[in-house]
Amino acid sequence: MTQNPGQDPYQHDPNAPQPEGGYQSAPSYDNAGAGHGGPVAKPGSVGLAEKLMYAGGALALVSGILALTTPEDQLRQQVEEQLEASGQAVDPAIVDASVSSAPIIGLVTAIIIAAIWFLMGFLNGKGKSWARIVATILGVINVVTTLLSLIGTSMMPGSAAGGTLNLVLSLVSAVLAAVIVFMLWKKESTAYFKSTS
Secondary structure (H helix, E strand, O other): OOOOOOOOOOOOOOOOOOOOOOOOOOOOOOOOOOOOOOOOOOOHHHHHHHHHHHHHHHHHHHHHHHHHHOOHHHHHHHHHHHHHHOOOOOOHHHHHHHHHHHHHHHHHHHHHHHHHHHHHHHHHHOOOHHHHHHHHHHHHHHHHHHHHHHHHHHHOOOOOOOHHHHHHHHHHHHHHHHHHHHHHOOHHHHHHHHHHO
């Protein structure tokens, strides 16, 4: 391109020929570098897993509150049935100690479990790969212990400590854990965790 004397070298000449096909648009960055090693937006599967972990934490707190509201005579009966089912002598001192400590132990345990659920939800939502592994291990443990508990309940009378409601809460928790593990390991979830590591 020729330049007239006195013309600004950075000024566009309106009479200059235009490139064939017009000017091309700039590349789009809508996917925040997806496929180019950049961060990937949090997929719905990870978002759902995160929300389900928060629900699991709330469920653990409900279980802890229920531990406080269990009538003493019901607790006493459950402890006695468990002792008998395991072949141990029903010692009134052991029964009394178990009945008096069970609600507090149940609540403290529920608070710790809820805190772990909430922490795992937060960290997995942030894409921490190690948290996905920890959540997977805890989820598998949850499912396996629930299944073993169901087998024990069906084989040993008196082993359904806490009754039907606790059994239902355990089943719901195990189903949540299984769905969460599935969601955390979907293809789009793996891409998200890889991009944030």
